[in-house]
Amino acid sequence: MKQLKYSRQRESIKSCLMSRKDHPTADAIYASIREEYPNISLGTVYRNLNLLVELGEIQKLRCGDGADHFDGDTSPHHHFICRECGCIKDLPLSDSEKINQMAQQYVDGTIDSHITYFYGVCGDCLRKTS
Amino acid sequence: MKQLKYSRQRESIKSCLMSRKDHPTADAIYASIREEYPNISLGTVYRNLNLLVELGEIQKLRCGDGADHFDGDTSPHHHFICRECGCIKDLPLSDSEKINQMAQQYVDGTIDSHITYFYGVCGDCLRKTS
DNA sequence: TTAATAATAATAATAATTATCGTTAATATA
DNA sequence: TATATTAACGATAATTATTATTATTATTAA
DSSP: OOOOOOOHHHHHHHHHHHHOSSOOBHHHHHHHHTTTOTTOOHHHHHHHHHHHHHTTSSEEEOOSSSSOEEESOOSSOEEEEETTTOOEEEEOOOOHHHHHHHHHTTOSEEEEEEEEEEEEEEHHHHHHHO | OOOOOOOHHHHHHHHHHHHOSSOOBHHHHHHHHTTTOTTOOHHHHHHHHHHHHHTTSSEEEOOSSSSOEEESOOSSOEEEEETTTOOEEEEOOOOHHHHHHHHHTTOSEEEEEEEEEEEEEEHHHHHHHO
16 A cells, blocks of 8 residues: 655646546646646656546546546546537536436346436537537 | 448357357357357457447447447346346336436437446355355 | 559557656655 | 655657558449
8 A cells, every 4th residue: 555645746647637628638738737847757647647536536537539638526426528629518417316217127246326328419519510 | 331241250259159148248159259250259259249239239338347238139228237246137117218218307418328337246246156 | 453552560659648767755753 | 854755747759540642443324
């Protein structure tokens, strides 16, 4: 059991993620942090993001565009992904537990959580395209 | 518009996918097809899988383990992923349209589909671990 | 039967992520 | 406070999954 040591880089990554509502990739976070810490390494960003996920302080999303996205909001909610621009928006979620229980009856095993990705076209892209 | 030409490799990939209930990765399919066509290339497997997805004949899944998985069943259903062994099991799905509509009210844009991944531990792993 | 071209195998290239490793910095303890 | 321990760092190499390139082969239309 290695004990955690404070690092200003990790703190910066976490507060960056908390302050924004988009769901940035590791690379986008890297670009953002570099404004304050120009020497930070991309590896450091990845390592800390994964660490924060393990600690349950942030959430990792795989919406299907190849890159992992990160979400500072760990409360249960859903995501909407625009097929056009790839933006990710939060959706409120009701009855998370109930949905797990409904699915549970079909499974030999235990369900503890679920992630739902909704796909479509966001309002901005709809207005652009037309 | 390029017209499609028959290929025995594509046919083999498709029937392989139809015949199995696990949700193999491109690499797993590659290994399987190689028994019949030892010279097939991994690139061919990827190209045909993506083509079949475009044609709507198969489905691509990103359950979160890094690799894409493929599913020969395109009817609407959900998936359960075991955190231990990574196996993917099908779940029946009711009210797919209703769920989209429920989410729709929170979105500026249009929702046309959704994918839900349930996470937990499968029965086999539960019995092994204990 | 031949011409046109889609699909192939082999391989190179790319993108995202993880691992390695010598150095730096945070923290525990003497 | 000084020192020892070791987590975390930056730089970079390696890995993994996937896509692109290209010369050749196979399918299909004329």
